[in-house]
Structure formats: C-alpha cells, structure tokens
Amino acid sequence: MNEAQTRQATLANPPAHDRVYRGMRLQIMHGELLPGQALTLRGIGKQFGVSMTPAREALRRLTAEGALTLSASGRVATPELSNDRIEELAQIRALLEPELASRALRRAHLALIDRMESINEANARAIRLQNPVEYIRTNLEFHRTLYLRAQSPAILGLLETVWLQLGPTMRALYTRLRRTTAPPHHRLILEALRAGDDAALRLALRTDVTQGLRHLQG
Amino acid sequence: MNEAQTRQATLANPPAHDRVYRGMRLQIMHGELLPGQALTLRGIGKQFGVSMTPAREALRRLTAEGALTLSASGRVATPELSNDRIEELAQIRALLEPELASRALRRAHLALIDRMESINEANARAIRLQNPVEYIRTNLEFHRTLYLRAQSPAILGLLETVWLQLGPTMRALYTRLRRTTAPPHHRLILEALRAGDDAALRLALRTDVTQGLRHLQG
C-alpha cells in the first residue's frame, strides 16, 4: 500500500540495531580497532545512543560473521588471529578472489578500469601519508570495485566476511612494518584487465593476496 | 510474571540463545525445513521454551550466516534460492572442498577411510528408505569427516555456512527427483584416498559437488 516510511520521529528508517551493525562493521573492516580490543554492550549502546538490546543484536551478528570473538563468559572482542588462521584466511582469499576477478573480466569496460586506477592513486596517497585506515579502506575498495562487476553476490558476500575477520590484523600488520611503497601487484591487475588476459589476471590477484599477508607470518 | 528464573547456578549449561541457535541450525542444515518457511520470534521461543529475547538472538545469528533471509519488514524465513545463487554456492563448494580434501589427504589414515565407508553405507540406506533428512545428514557427515582431518577450522567454518544456506534447497531437490541410487562419486573419493592420489581426489570432490547441485537448475 502506502510505502511512506513514517517511522517514529526519534530514528530514521533503518532499525537501530542495523545502524550499530553497519557502524561497527566499518570500524572493524577498515582496521580502526586493534586485535584484542574488548567491547561491552553498554559501551556500544552509549556510543550509538541506543539501549543494550540493539547493541546486543549488532554484536551477535558480527560475531556470527567472525568479525568478533566470543569469550567463554560471553564477552566480545576483536579477534587475535593465530598464524595458522591467517594462512587459512589468505588461502580462502586466494581461491575466491581470482574467481571473482575472472567473472568480472568479461564485463569490465574502460570506465571501470579508470575508476580502479583513481582508487589506486588514493591508495598510494594513503601510503605516503602513513594513514593505515585509509590505506586499508582504499585497498579493499580497489578489489571490491572489480568484484562488483562479477555479479556474484554470494561469493562477494562470503569474501567480505573474510575481509572482516582480517580487519584488525591487517591494521596491526600495517603499523608493524610501515610500508613505504604501493603494492606492486595492483599495476599487474590493471594491465591484465586492459589486455583481457584471464590467466594473468588470476595470477596477479593470487600473488597480491598471498604476498600482502605473508609478511605477517612469524 | 515468572519468578522462577531457575538459572541453576554453577551448572555449566549453555545459554538459552545458544541452545535455540544449535537446534534451529540442525533443522535447517539437515533440510527439515522447506524453502520459504516463515518463522516468528514468539513461535521459536515457544518451541524451545524461552522468551523472545534468546529466540531473537538465535535468528539474528542464523540470518547473519545466510541460513535465513530477512524480509524488509524484519520477518525471517528459510531462503528460496535463485538458480544464479545456487550456481554461486556450488562454485564456492567446488573451490573450497577440493582444497580441504587435499589438506586432509596427508593426514588421512585407514581408520578414517573405514569410518567414511560406514557413513557412506548409512547414506545408501537412507536412499533406500527414501529418507531425505537422513540422506542429507549422512552426506554432509561423509564430507565433514574427511574435512575435519584438514585441521583448517576457518575454511571448514566458512564451508558450513554454505551448507547451511543450501539446506532447505537440498531438501526440495531431494523430494523433487527422488533419487534411487547412491551418489557414484563417493566411491571415487574413497578410492583416491586409499591411493593417496591428490589430483584424483580433488577431481572427485569437484564433480561430486557440482554434479549433485546441477540437477536443481531449471
């Protein structure tokens, strides 16, 4: 019938628990939180101006996606990943991302490549400015821009949960080894896209993914 | 007014929301619910003898894993997957499961293969008895028994969420085409395991996964 969203004056259309979820999700994926950071229901609730109930639902949702870990006493915190687990998550990325890139290749037109190019420049800028959050954000946006063309929401959705799990760890990685040069494989990815070379594209993504996380081992 | 909180202090029992989650999860993964089945918080609460709060947390968790879909009005139901989505999920299985099998191959000893053999016989029995839930259950157990040896909890966890999403659909598939013979690829999997042939094992799993879901298309 009437599609008018005449919600209560206090809040906008999206439910409170969804706003909390989205906000926390961005913070985690972009590496704004360090590994092992503890979170409380009342604290999150206060931060977003809601009660415990929506905060609880948001955190439950995030723990279900692996973005947060649940201690035995029910306390939530950002995960501190073991080396084995990092290797597993990197392997998942190495399996899914070449597939998504290959699916996107057929649909990739010039405007898309240009957009990725400009995102890559923003990424290089973030490195110059030593801004970890912006570096992670633009790096993920570079990949996501390509994968959105794959028209494969299920695979992309699963991949994003993997990124979520790696968020705090990637932040810790960045601050530990302060990189000064842009990731070299982004150029290879763009070249393979322009050439329409499927094999080269898959290889470039596999190396970009595994290389970036190999530094964390040890 | 329920004055009997009856928390049974110091009795190490899982929280209510966790019990609800596990129960619903099994029902979904084993195909006890058909696609499109609607669920209500109060209904689930009554079914498990708890209030709305734990039921809400359990359903939120399951929707986060893709086991349930959330309508615009906030109602939850088992997913009705499109053909495209089924193809995507099958592709994910085709990528992850050969990898898990390969990792398990090095650690697979004779007792494991024997156990898989007996599970496979239970699977064939379920087919003879035309029992869809038991068929799905033993089929998943066959795969999981192998993958547990891979010692890769992150990959296996991700894969299980894919199985979850396919649960109701696999049930619908089964009742639609009433299979009468056991899946032929399980034998190939067992043979490749005995021979220690990595390439053959990967291939057997890829075909087992894609073949089983190809029937659903159209």
Add this chain to the structure above:
DNA sequence: TCTGTGGATTTGTGATCACATTTGTCCATG
C-alpha cells in the same frame, strides 16, 4: 467472482529491569 476496505490480530523493535557471574580493586598477610 473479484476487489478493496475496515478493523482485529500478529509481529518485530527497543527500552528497562532483576539477577548471576565475572572482573577489577584494595588491603592484609606471608
């Protein structure tokens, strides 16, 4: 037979509270 319209019922959402348990702090004791 079909349609839409009104009200009654069902349902999800968010706040609040009681309670058991965990965690933190401080001080006495060895």
Add this chain to the structure above:
DNA sequence: CATGGACAAATGTGATCACAAATCCACAGA
C-alpha cells in the same frame, strides 16, 4: 615484594512490556 581473599563495580543474560507497523480476515460493493 608477592599473594590471596574480600568487597565493589561492571557485564552478559533473559524476561517483560509498550508501541508501531505489517499482516490477516471477514464483508460490503461493483
């Protein structure tokens, strides 16, 4: 200086309630 125990604060859990929106259903009108 280290250790442990008692007390206080903090925290997750689950029940309950009010409320608005969505859904359902009977019934009148075309």
